[in-house]
Amino acid sequence: MRFRPLAALSVAAVSALLLVGCSSSSPESTPTPTDTAGADLCSVAAPEGDVASSITVSGEVGAVPTVEFETPLEITTSERAVAVEGDGDAISDGDYVSYALGIYDATTGEPLQEAGFDGTALPAMPISVGSGPDVFFGCATEGSRIVMTVPDAGSGAQVYVIDVLDIVPADAWCAVSEPTGEFPSVEFDADGNPTVTIPDAEAPADVQLEVLEEGDGATVEAGDSVTVDYQGVKWSDGSVFDSSYERGEPATFATTGVVTGFQRALEGQTVGTKLVVSMSPGCGYGEEGSSTHELAGETLVFVVEIIETTPAE
Template sequence: MRLRSTALLSTLAVTGIALVGCSGEPAPESSPSASAAGDLCGAAVGSGAASEAVTVEGEPGEASTATFEKPLEITELQSTVVAEGEGEPIEAGQLIEYAMSAYDATTGEELGVIGYEEGQLLPQQITPESVFAQILGCATVGTRVVSTFPASQGQDGSEVPGQVYVFDLTGVTPSAAWGDPQEPVEGEPTVGLADDGEPTITLPDAEAPSETQVSELKVGDGDTVESGDQVLVQYTGVKWSDGSVFDSSWVNGAPTAFVTNQVVPGFTKALEGQTVGSQVLVTMPPADGYGSSEGHELQDETLTFVVDILATQHPAPAQ
């Protein structure tokens, strides 16, 4: 694993991929017809002199080395397929798994490598409007591309030099928990699942528990969620007082990500120590929910959630 710092990890994983959005020469936008049809193929940018000038050594799915004549002149976002994968083509709305390495286009310096080890990057939802679609299009899983980003202006107004990225499309994450089903715990809320995995929660005719209860509905085979991880989850939450749904990522249209120790204590207890691919049922009294949030509409509510753990990203190691 070659990471320079927490700041670099953040840049590569989050803001680095968005450089095209603030570059001096904007990336081409997807056509309305392509977006309406969910056409990732039509969203892809073309290959060009800059991206074709990069030589990549190493096998797709493993950390690579990129070389090019320096400085590399980059005037627009370009993307060249250097190895085509043998998997299925990706589709709009899927959660894609990826890994990447980045280089300074002026000096050739390696800026960082990330995603080739478990727990380094969260998957990202790809849509025709996303930068990932411009880079990958409707590539097949296992594909490797070289993308060249022109110089841009950072959020602090500083000049960000042009960059070269090697992207590996390593997989697709399911949008619902895929672990082995477990026997439900007698007396706890019951859960039914729609074809797409969206849960329906039925509460028992009983008093709300006075302490947080956590049980596994499915046990996944993925990485273990650790304290301080950023997790990607699907969830549905209901109020014990009347059984009504008050929040749901399924209704909101996409999974959500958050840090395990930056949420209410009941969520922390439900997630830390679980494995990716698991589905967890948690019922939390106000003390582990929003009881300390004076004036919050859920301050006095006991809450029940069904949470599907789709991925986890461990904090970057200290440098």
């Protein structure tokens, strides 16, 4: 099974926040799953500061920004400033956020990465207390532009500009529905290997699922470790891109370790169930241009047989 990281924010940046902390008062000021119990996204966001506030960012939210600051910019702590306050809903714990991201070298001011702007948002990710990205986003509102200073964690100090483009509640993101039109069909041969036929029709714009055979085993709960046989097919041309059937060995993974559409298809089903699910690009590997993944922009179809589930520890 191919996995997609939950966050496209650089690992170095999140590590810097976790190691250095959000203020110079104490290492414990950095949120962790333990000390954020009962906290909310507003309270765990990085604090405001003079360095972040000194950075000038211009241009429309959603477009590549013009970022100006005196170089070299000395960054010793993580700070956050809201350059533009959006008028949309605020992020709630667990919401999925689509965003654009610019990263700039604090020493030279040169852009290191600019992605998700001009109509092609980066793949949405869940923002929850204690996750790491919560320090960046906090409870920002849709349409906001955030400026962050990130201390050196091995790649030099950096300035982040994050545009909050869209917010979807956790329970609505990639929610599963029954097929509403022509849908892929599946035939199994004598050895139990599937053949998926894609209809000559437009791909669904959401996650749609058909149960082929309902099992009577245990229910797959959120975060469970599941063992499945599966085959993945592109809606665009019907080609198989991944198959445990072809490898001759089932795959085992946590439901939270796969793309969201696949996770939604598994959770709530029972062991022994066979199903076919179609997921739009946003619930798979992202819209075309949002990443370099070879499956970005593809509507994916999976036929799945759930063999076993083990509760998360």
